[in-house]
Structure formats: structure tokens, C-alpha cells
Amino acid sequence: MAPVVGLYGIGGTYNYGCEAIVRGTAHILRAVLPDVRIIYVSPMPEYDRQMLFDLDLTIMPRTQHPKLSRPRLAAAVFRRTGIPRRYQPYYEDIHWIDLCDMVFSIGGDMYTLSMAYHLAHLAEIVRRKKKKFVIWGGSIGPLPTGDRQVLLRHFRSVDLITSREPETTRFLADHHIVDNVIEVADPAFAVSSGRLGDRYQKGRLLIGVNLSPLVQADIAKGDTKGTLRGQADFIVQLVERYKAEVILVPHVVSDDCVQDDDLRHLQAVFNLLPEVIATAVTVADTTGGYRAAKKILGGCDLVIASRMHCAINAASEGVPVLFVAYSQKAYGMCEYLYGNREWVIASECLLSGKGIGAVASMIDNLGIITKLLKQRMEAIRSDVFPARDRLLQLR
Structure with a gap:
């Protein structure tokens, strides 16, 4: 059966970096798992359908439960009575998880913002449902205000973290989080025109x-x-x-x-x-x-x-x-x-x-930097795929 991957976390493709994350992730997933089905959970589904019309994605709405709804009221009661977070209702409708085999937490900044604690909660729910949870292509650290141990436990427990730059890799290693971490290029690097510009010194700067x-x-x-x-x-x-x-x-x-x-x-x-x-x-x-x-x-x-x-x-x-x-x-x-x-x-x-x-x-130094960058980009374009074996293991 074709694996189903849910993409969750970003605020919408009005931020073109978020658009690039979705595009690059879809490209990488289909190169590794050709039969994959991708569900993108969006807070602005109509707009994102227009921006991503050329991708074969299922776009589902990301909606919060009303403040006085049963799940939000139950969560408030559970917090006061000390029931573990993983058993508390999530603040959003997450029925889409049941359609997925894996959930990818996507977004470059998510784990430097307060949203990180919601993601840790979501991961506990996902894992309780016997699904895989992946932190995909973001930056981690410094951590947002709150109980840092909640997030550190979260990082240790997820199935895979793909770190997009060495600052994140070092932060995780400093907290002894290594075995489930692999450094890869940001998925946006997979969205390329296929050419490397050569405009330097061909007119006014x-x-x-x-x-x-x-x-x-x-x-x-x-x-x-x-x-x-x-x-x-x-x-x-x-x-x-x-x-x-x-x-x-x-x-x-x-x-x-x-x-x-x-x-x-x-x-x-x-x-x-x-x-x-x-x-x-x-x-x-x-x-x-x-x-x-x-x-x-x-x-x-x-x-x-x-x-x-x-x-x-x-x-x-x-x-x-x-x-x-x-x-x-x-x-x-x-x-x-x-x-x-x-x-x-x-x-x-x-x-x-x-x-x-x-x-x-x-x-x-523009001429030298331009030449070196072109060489570096050739290596980076292959750096988007080091997670291949890990993803195949999670399938």
C-alpha cells in the first residue's frame, strides 16, 4: 500500500519560504518513495491550493477548536488534574492524522517559537496512534520560553530529525541527541531552475x-x-x-x-x-x-x-x-x-x-565567491537526499 505522509506546521504559502518547503519536500519524497501520497494541512487551504496547483497534493484545512468547545474545555480540565499531555485533546482538529503513516513537522522556525510546545504535544498523539513523527528540515535552538525538558524529551523521542545547518546539529549534540539526527540540505534547495546564473560583470551592478x-x-x-x-x-x-x-x-x-x-x-x-x-x-x-x-x-x-x-x-x-x-x-x-x-x-x-x-x-571578491558558490551548489543539490535510507526504514 502506498505510504501517506502528512505535512504540518507552516502558516501558509504567502511566505514563499513555506511554499518552497512544501515544493522541495514533495520533490524529495517522490524521489525516495515514488508511490507516496502527500497530505498538506493548511490554515489557508484555498489560497494554498492556488499557489500549489501544479503539485499532486491533498490539501486539508487546519482548524482550531472553538475556545468553548468540548475538546478545549476538556484539555483545560485535564491540565489542572495533571493528566499527561499526550492524553489531552489537541487544540486543533487532527482527524487527518488517521489518514497518515508518517507526520512531518515542517517549517524553518517552528522550534524556536512557542509553537514548539504544541508540536511536542502533537508528536505524543501521533506516536500513541503508532504513527511515525519526523522533524523535517528546520532549525532548532535557542529554545522558546517554557519547560525546555519537554522539548528535549520530544527531540529524543521522535523517529527522525533532519537538521538543515550545523548550528542545529551542534545544539542537539550538546544535549546528547545524536542517534535520530541527520544533517541534510534545506528542502528549498530542491526547488531549482536547474541553471546557475552567470550575470556577473555583464552591465551595471x-x-x-x-x-x-x-x-x-x-x-x-x-x-x-x-x-x-x-x-x-x-x-x-x-x-x-x-x-x-x-x-x-x-x-x-x-x-x-x-x-x-x-x-x-x-x-x-x-x-x-x-x-x-x-x-x-x-x-x-x-x-x-x-x-x-x-x-x-x-x-x-x-x-x-x-x-x-x-x-x-x-x-x-x-x-x-x-x-x-x-x-x-x-x-x-x-x-x-x-x-x-x-x-x-x-x-x-x-x-x-x-x-x-x-x-x-x-x-x-564577487567573482571568486560566484565561482565557489556554483561548485558548492552542485554538492548541495545532492545533500537533499541523505535521509533516503532513514525514510525507507520508517516506511
């Missing part, structure tokens, strides 16, 4: 820039206008110093989740640019999703990215990326991609000379 509201939140410290102005000044320096064209590339676009919307944030930065600079800057239209953004990023000489999957999207096309880190995961991914942490800056560096200094260093 074209720099792609992705700045997100998460960067703003990381550096604002109450001064929203000042930090927006600082990001605009960073763009001004790119144009003036290098006579560059700059394209601002949103990688999360949402009218429903405006606090996470790159497009609004980048438009706000663009609106602060002097008119003479704005003529060299464009806000890209990426409404077609991950692959639409890929075409734009693939035409750049250099990309400066705060969104992890925007960086992956560009790198998978052979375009050098400077990571802008608002969390620890960027350092691990930079190390995975380049073998060192030379090409990552903390988000606050955008507001100081360190940011433009890092760009200067990368541009000075």
Missing part, C-alpha cells in the same frame, strides 16, 4: 535586497522611524557607492498578516529614498510566489537577504548572498553554504558602517 519586518522588530527598540530611515540610508549607499541598480525583493506577501509582510516594509523603506536615488531602485512584483521571486533573484549579481529562504532562493541560482541575521539560524545557514561565517551580518549592522563594509568586501 544589480543588487537584490530583502529586508523584512522581523529585521525592523530586531533593531527598532522603539525607534521605528529612525530604523526605517537607517535602512533607506543603507540603500542610498549601495546606489551611490557602486552606481548600482537595486531591486527590493519581498519574500513574504500578505494582506492578512501585515506585521509579517515584506512588501509593505520594503515600500516604506522605498518611500524614504531621495528622488534621485529612487530612480535606481525598484520594488519587485513577486506575487507569483517562490518561483517568481527566483527569476528576479537569479538575475542579480549579489543578494542581501534577511529572510532565510530568500537567501536560499538566490544561492540555489548561483547568486552570492550576504545574510542579514535577526536570529541564530542565519549564522548556521551561512556556515552550511560557505563553510564559514564571513558572509553574515547582524541586522543592526545595517545602521552602521559594518553593513556597507561587508557589502564592499563581498563585491571586491
Whole structure:
């Protein structure tokens, strides 16, 4: 009988990185398990059906039980009486688990957020139903506020963890979690156009820039206008110093989740640019999703990215990326991609000379980095499959 894998965790494909995770995971699963059936559990199923129309997926709605529903009320009573979490009702409708042989927890940040505790609860329910539970292609650590031992027990008990970068692998090893861990490429690396760009030095320097509201939140410290102005000044320096064209590339676009919307944030930065600079800057239209953004990023000489999957999207096309880190995961991914942490800056560096200094260093070495990255990408594309034997064992 064909195995059935459920994909659960992400908030929707309005975040193009989440779209890439689903696409890449489907590609990998079908290469390893050709007869696999895939169920993607989505909080916005109608939108995601449009974004993923070309994939053979069953998309099921992810819905929470109402606060005064029987499962939520029962869970509250169970918590107070000390009944173990694995026997408590889950806060969402999870009947879809019964259709699956394996459940993949997908999403790059899930185990650095409070959602991690819900995932630990879900895993206990899945395992009680004699199903397999896999933490697939994310970053782990630092852990969110709460009872860390709950999560550490969760990591030790799951059937498989695929770590997408060495920072996560080291974090788990430091807590003696090794036997069920394998390091693989982020599934988004499996979503490639199949070509490696070769635009360098074929005209005016074209720099792609992705700045997100998460960067703003990381550096604002109450001064929203000042930090927006600082990001605009960073763009001004790119144009003036290098006579560059700059394209601002949103990688999360949402009218429903405006606090996470790159497009609004980048438009706000663009609106602060002097008119003479704005003529060299464009806000890209990426409404077609991950692959639409890929075409734009693939035409750049250099990309400066705060969104992890925007960086992956560009790198998978052979375009050098400077990571802008608002969390620890960027350092691990930079190390995975380049073998060192030379090409990552903390988000606050955008507001100081360190940011433009890092760009200067990368541009000075752009030809060498481009050549090395193309070689590295050839290896990374095979790195998406090391979990093959483990998955076959779980089948």
C-alpha cells in the first residue's frame, strides 16, 4: 500500500519560504518513495491550493477548536488534574492524522517559537496512534520560553530529525541527541531552475535586497522611524557607492498578516529614498510566489537577504548572498553554504558602517565567491537526499 505522509506546521504559502518547503519536500519524497501520497494541512487551504496547483497534493484545512468547545474545555480540565499531555485533546482538529503513516513537522522556525510546545504535544498523539513523527528540515535552538525538558524529551523521542545547518546539529549534540539526527540540505534547495546564473560583470551592478519586518522588530527598540530611515540610508549607499541598480525583493506577501509582510516594509523603506536615488531602485512584483521571486533573484549579481529562504532562493541560482541575521539560524545557514561565517551580518549592522563594509568586501571578491558558490551548489543539490535510507526504514 502506498505510504501517506502528512505535512504540518507552516502558516501558509504567502511566505514563499513555506511554499518552497512544501515544493522541495514533495520533490524529495517522490524521489525516495515514488508511490507516496502527500497530505498538506493548511490554515489557508484555498489560497494554498492556488499557489500549489501544479503539485499532486491533498490539501486539508487546519482548524482550531472553538475556545468553548468540548475538546478545549476538556484539555483545560485535564491540565489542572495533571493528566499527561499526550492524553489531552489537541487544540486543533487532527482527524487527518488517521489518514497518515508518517507526520512531518515542517517549517524553518517552528522550534524556536512557542509553537514548539504544541508540536511536542502533537508528536505524543501521533506516536500513541503508532504513527511515525519526523522533524523535517528546520532549525532548532535557542529554545522558546517554557519547560525546555519537554522539548528535549520530544527531540529524543521522535523517529527522525533532519537538521538543515550545523548550528542545529551542534545544539542537539550538546544535549546528547545524536542517534535520530541527520544533517541534510534545506528542502528549498530542491526547488531549482536547474541553471546557475552567470550575470556577473555583464552591465551595471544589480543588487537584490530583502529586508523584512522581523529585521525592523530586531533593531527598532522603539525607534521605528529612525530604523526605517537607517535602512533607506543603507540603500542610498549601495546606489551611490557602486552606481548600482537595486531591486527590493519581498519574500513574504500578505494582506492578512501585515506585521509579517515584506512588501509593505520594503515600500516604506522605498518611500524614504531621495528622488534621485529612487530612480535606481525598484520594488519587485513577486506575487507569483517562490518561483517568481527566483527569476528576479537569479538575475542579480549579489543578494542581501534577511529572510532565510530568500537567501536560499538566490544561492540555489548561483547568486552570492550576504545574510542579514535577526536570529541564530542565519549564522548556521551561512556556515552550511560557505563553510564559514564571513558572509553574515547582524541586522543592526545595517545602521552602521559594518553593513556597507561587508557589502564592499563581498563585491571586491564577487567573482571568486560566484565561482565557489556554483561548485558548492552542485554538492548541495545532492545533500537533499541523505535521509533516503532513514525514510525507507520508517516506511
